[in-house]
Amino acid sequence: MLAECASLTEAMAVRATIAEAGLPGVTEIVPGARSVLVVAERSALDPVRRLVEAADLQHPPEGSPREIVLDVRYDGEDLDLVARTAGIGADDVIRLHTGAEYTVAFTGFAPGFGYLTGLPEPLRQPRLETPRTRVPPGSLGVAGEFTGVYPRSSPGGWRLIGNVGTTLFDPKATRPALLAPGDKVRFRSVS
Template sequence: MRWRRYGEHAALLDCDSLTQMSAAHATIVAARPDGVAELVPGARSLLVVAHPGSSALDDVRALIGKADLTRPPSGTPREITIEVHYDGEDLALVAETAGLSEREVVDLHSGASYTVAFTGFAPGFGYLTGLPEPLRQPRLASPRTRVPAGSVAIAGEFTSVYPSSTPGGWRLLGHTRTTLFDQHAEPPALLAPGDRVRFRSG
């Protein structure tokens, strides 16, 4: 892991893996150091933003230096279940690529337990880890210009739900009516890093 100052009141942790980033993020969240204004996790990085005049960056660096970053600290994560209707445009393609039946794809996807590693791309879009190995497939060669809101999709090692209608190249397995982002809600986004998510076929 590499620690770099990022402007006057922030630091960027370049992590060796997604697991290390998730462990660092969870460690900081669990310790709640004074003066930390914001944490912005990414696939292999973690941005730590401090309130001006605080010792938060030094405190976080010392905390991370002593932590076991091979796994997140123990705790009780929030559990979220999302109902999915598995009727996605790419369900047959995913099944064919994986050498499975469509029913087996649905059973694998809905039978796994996922963790929100980080969010980004669009407000409320969570990158969920825990996708079963047989379902790990690349993005589409040609992205769609419009993916409907609520689309449940996979790409690489991740699965997610499109919170709004946007362009996208992930493979679509189905859709949900669950609202992933509501600017009038508190908090606006349903998913946050560290949350555990299960998909239920309905």
């Protein structure tokens, strides 16, 4: 079943509502920016539909999110560009970025890449006009309303503000992706 949502906030609320309910027969919940895919046994689809239709999407369940702290060296090649565009100093970019609490809204683009909401308004900036052909793994970027960390080397157009040393995706691990939808994330500045 694919639930199409009016906004990212609504999609996050639908995901949280379904996850919190723990309905039997639901095998996977895959949120996106404006949709939620529910993989379930046929018998679970009607209960899921009724649950979503009756949900209070303005006050979704909070559940018990995991809290993850990622250490960052704020030395990204676009740090000064982000500061100039925001009309603030680089130290202010770091202060704003580390002072916010983020939520993993959804994952995608590459295995282990989390789209994190909660980015302070001054740091919400457009993607680069010309994407890079190679972004190093661990690069921390901002684009639009999101911040995120590239889990592996790939092309990318986000403005890079730092580097995270934590492995975000390990296919050999019991839980390959460190970040999952609903997780709370904070960034801590390190030298």
